Amino acid sequence: MTTYLVIAALLLIGMLVVQISKANEYINTLRGEDAELDTDKINGVLWLIFTILFLVGIVWSTWYFSPLFLPESASEHGHWIDTMFNITLILTGIVFVLTQAALGWFAWKYHGKKGKLGFYYPENNKLEMIWTVVPAIALTILVVVGLYYWFRITGPASADARVVEITGKQFNWLVRYPGPDGKLGTNNWKLIDETNAVGIDFNNKDGLDDVMPTELHFEVNKPYLLKIGARDVIHDVGLPHFRIHMDAMPGLPTHFKFTPTITTDEMKKKTNNPNFDYELCCDYLCGKGHSAMKMMVYVDTKEQYQAWLQKQKSFYETAIKGTDEEKKFKVAATGTVSTESGNTQTNL
Amino acid sequence: MSTKDLHHGHSEQHAGAAITDHVHYQDTEGVIRFEADHGHHDSDRNKKNFIHTYIFSTDHKMIGKQFLITGIIWAIIGGGLSNIFRMQLGFPDVPLHFIGTIFGDKWAPGGKMTPDFYNMLITMHGTILVFFVLTAGLSGTFANLLIPLQIGARDMASPVLNMLSYWFFFLAGAVMFTSFFLPSGAAGVSWVFYPPLSAIRSAAVGSETGADFWLISMALFIVSSLLGGLNYITTILNLRTKGMSMSKLPLTIWALLITAILGLLSFPVLLGAAILLIFDRSMGTSFYLDKIYISGIGAMPHEGGNPILYQHLFWFLGHPEVYIVILPAFGIVSEVLAVNSRKPIFGYRAMILSMLAIAALAFFVWAHHMFVTGLNPFVGSVFVFLTLLIAIPSAIKVFNWITTIWRANIRYTPAMMFSVGFVSLFISGGLTGIFLGNSSIDIQLHDTYFIVAHFHIVMGVAAFFGMFAGVYHWFPKMYGRFMNRTIGFIHFWVTFVGSYCIFWPMHYQGMAGVPRRYYSHGAFESFNKFGALSEFITIAAIVVFLAQLLFVFNFLYSMYRGKKVTELNPWKSNTIEWTTPIHPGHGNWDGPLPEVHRGPYDYGKDGEDFIPQTVPMRPGETTHHG
DSSP: OHHHHHHHHHHHHHHHHHHHHHHHHHHHHHHTHHHHHHHHHHHHHHHHHHHHHHHHHHHHHHHHHGGGSOOSOSBHHHHHHHHHHHHHHHHHHHHHHHHHHHHHHHHHHTBOOTTOOOOOOOOOHHHHHHHHHHHHHHHHHHHHHHHHHHHHHHSOOOTTOEEEEEEEETTEEEEEBOOTTSOOOOBOGGGOOSSSTTOBOTTSGGGTTOBOOSSEEEETTOOEEEEEEESSSOEEEEEGGGTEEEEEBTTBOEEEEEOBOSOHHHHHHHTTOTTOOEEEEEOSOOSTTGGGOOEEEEEEOHHHHHHHHHHOOOHIIIIITTSGGGGGOHHHHHTOSOOOSSOOOTTO | OOHHHHHTTOOTTOGGGGGSSSOEEEOTTSOEEEOOOTTOOHHHHHHHOHIIIIISOOOHHHHHHHHHHHHHHHHHHHHHHHHHHHHHHHOTTSOOHHHHHHHOGGGSGGGOOOHHHHHHHHHHHHHIIIIIIIIIIIIIHHHHHHHHHHHTOSSOSOHHHHHHHHHHHHHHHHHHHHHTTSTTOSOOSOTTOOTTTTTOGGGOGGGSHHHHHHHHHHHHHHHHHHHHHHHHHHHHHHOOOTTOOGGGSOHHHHHHHHHHHHHHHHHHHHHHHHHHHHHHHHSOOOSSOOSOEETTTEEOSOOSOOHHHHHHHHHHHHHHHHHHHHHHHHHHHHHHHHHHHTSOOTTHHHHHHHHHHHHHHHTTOGGGGOTTTTOOHHHHHHHHHHHHHTHHHHHHHHHHHHHHHTTOOBOOOHHHHHHHHHHHHHHHHHHHHHHHHSHHHHHHHTTBHHHHHHHIIIIIIHHHHHHHHHHHHHHHHHHSBOOOHHHHHHHHHHHHHHHHHHHHHHHHHHHTTOBSSOSOOTTOTTTGGGHHHHHHHHHHHHHHHHHHHHHHHHHHHHHHHSOBOOSSOTTOOOSGGGGSOSSOOTTSOSSSOOOOOSOTTOBSGGGOSBOOTTSOOOTTOOOSOO
C-alpha cells in the first residue's frame, strides 16, 4: 500500500513540475527576449550560490566525516603513503578551489545582458604556456616524490623479514607460518584437497613444522614479508589499517613487505574504541561470498606474540598425522622427520 | 538493393554512393554534388516506405536517432539496476518483491536479494552504461548526427555499413537483454570480466551461461563499433565540403574523429581478449589459467596461463575506452560553451593538440589499473609517469573552457547549463585521478569507493552531461522542435547537485578503506560505520534517477508537442548544420552544398555577434585559426 502511495505522490509531483514548466514556457514565449535575460540572470545567480555552498559544504563534510576515516597508519610505509596523500591533497585542493571558484564566479558575472557582445578572445599562447608549464612542474613534484616512496615500498624485503604466506580461496583466507626452522615448506596445487588446503608437500621436511592458524598475528616493529597467492580466482589482500592492497592470483605469486608499528591494544586506546580490531578483507570480487572474506589480525607485543606462538601446533601434527592423508607422503611414513610439538618458538 | 536504385545515376568511381537511394558523388575538386529528386521530404518518404525510413534507414540522421533512443532505453535499464543495488547498500532490510516478480524468486527469496543477484546487477550496470550508453549512445548518436551535417556531406561515406553498425549494436543489446532471463542469470563477474572467475563456469553462478552471452554480446558490439568508427573516420577525411579544411572543423568533429581512431585501434584488442577467454571457457585452453583448485570440484586441468595477460589486453582497450567515452563530450561541451558564451572557444588549436595528446597517451597508461597486481615496480613507475603526464593536456582543456566563459555574454540554455556543469565535474573527477595515478597512493585506494567516486564523476556523470548538452542543443535539428527549457533547468539542477551528493561522499568511504563490489559491509568493524551515509547516497541516487525520467518525458513530449523551430538558426550558431532546412531530408541540403570560408568560432568578432562559416572573409580580415 505504501508503495502505491509513494508512486502516486511521485506521479503527482512529476505532473505538477510538468504543468508549471509548460505554463512558464508559454509565458516566456510571450515575453520574448526579456524572459530569456531573466532566465540567464536567475541561472547565473544559482551558479554563484551553488559554488559557494559546494565549496563550504565540502570543507564542512570532510571535517564532519573525518572521525570515520582510518586512524593513523599502523605500519611504517603507511606513513609515507599518508604523506603522499596529504601533499597531493594540498596541491589538488588549491587547484580545485581556484578553478571551481573561477567557474562559478564567471558563470554568474558574465550571464547574458542586453545589447552586450562576448569579448572576442580566441587565443593567447602565453597563457597556454603558463597553464602547461605550471601543472607540469606540480606533476613532476608529485611523480618524483611518489616514485621515491613507491620504490621504497616495493623494494626488496630485509633479510631478517619474517615470512607469512596468505592464500585466498572462495571464501576465506588461509595463512601459513613457517615453523621453528623459519622456512615455509614447498606446496603444490595438485596436492590440495579438503584437508591439505594449500597443498603442502610433506615430502619436503621444511613443511612438517608449518603452522596454519585461523588468525593473523604480527609482532610489533618486526619486518614481515607477506607471500600472497590464491587457489581458485583472483582475490586481493586488503589490510587498510596497514595501507596494504595486493592481489592474490592463482599461478602468479605476489608479495608485500611491511612493518607493523602499533599493537592492537595501543590502537584500541588511540581510537578510544574498546572493540577495535585489525581486519583482513578481500578487495577483489571473487564470487558470492566476497564481502564475507574476513580474517582477524592482531599486532602483538613481543610477549603476547610468544605466548600465542607457544599455543600453535604444526599443521602436520594436528591435521595430517595418523590420517589417510599421511599415506600420500613417503617421508612421514618412514619416520625420518621429527615433528614434536612445543618447539615452535625458537628463532621465529 | 534493387537495380533500380543502382541505376539512379551513380558514377563508377564511387561505389559506396550507389547504396544510398539519393546518390551523391565527388567531383574532381573533392566537392560533393548531389543529384536528387528535389522536394523529396520525410513526409513523402513516410508514405512510401515506413520500414525503409524508420527501421532499416541509411540516413545518418535517422541512424543517429536510433542510437540515441536505444541508448536512452539502455540508460534507464542500467541506471535502474544501480538503484536496485543501492537499495541493498542503503536499505538492506527493505524487501524488494518486484525482483522475484521480474527475475524469478530464487534471486530474491522473501524480497531479499542474494549476493549472486547483487553481483549480476553491478556487472550489468557497468557493462550497459560504459558500452551501450556512453559508447554507442554517445558516440553513435552524435557521430552519426553531426559528422555529415557539420562537415557538409550528404551522408556518411558508407551508409549501409552505418546501418549495419546500428543493427549489430541492436543485436548485441538483444543478446545482453536476453541473458537476464537465463536460469543462471546474466553475467555476474564485474564488467572487467577478469579470469579465472569469468573463465571457470563453476567458480560463480554469474560465470555460467550468462557469461557466454556477455562475451557474444561484446563481440557483436565490437563489430558495431568498428563499422561505425571506420565510417566516421573515412567520412571526416574524405567528404568535407569545399573550404572545410581540417583547421576549420568544429571541435565536435575533431573529438569524434579522435574518438573513432581510438576505438578502431583498441576495440580489436578486446575482441582478441574475449576470444581467448571463450577458448578458455569452452575449449579447455589455458591462456589465462594456471594452478587452479575449485572447492567441491577439485584441481582444474589448466596449466601455464597467466591471469595478468587478460588484464593487459582488457585495459589496453579499457583505458582508451574512458577517453572514447569522454572525448565526444569534450567536443560537444566545447561547441556548446562557445555558442552560448557568444565568444570563440579559447585556444582552438590548443584544444585540438590537447585532444591529440590525450589520445596518444591513452594507449600508454593502461597498466595504472594494475599497480597492485604484482606488476614489476619499475614497469609501474613508468606508468605513473605517463599517467600523470595525461593530466597536463586535461588541465589545458579545463583552463581553456574557463577562459572561454570569461567576459562572455552567457545565454543559459539547458545545454549550456550541462556544459558548465561538465567542466565542474571534470575538474572534481580529474583531480582525484592524480591521487589514483600515483602508484604509492593507489596501494591504499585501490578497489575502494574512492575509485568508484573518481570514475563515476569524471567519466560517468561528466560524459552523461556531455550527452545531455548535445541532446538539448541539437534537439531542434533532430526533430524541428525545442525541448521544454524549464523542465530542462529543473533536470539540470537536480542531476547536478544530486550527482555530487551521490558520489562526493564515496570519497570519504574510500579514504576509510571501504572496498567496492561488496554486497554488504556488515561483517567488518572498520567498514560498517557508514550506514547513514549509505542511506543518504541511496536516496540521492533514486532522486537523480527520477529526474532522468523527467528528461525522458521532456524528450518524448517535445518530439511531438514541443515549441516548433521557426528559424533556420535558432542558436545563432556559426556551424553549417544550421544552414540545412528545419526538417532536412535525406541528403541534408536541398540545393548545392554550402561552401565554407572561415573557422567555426567567429563569435563577437569585429562587433558582430556571430559570423557563420559560410560568410566569406572580408578584405583584410585576419583569421586566428590556421
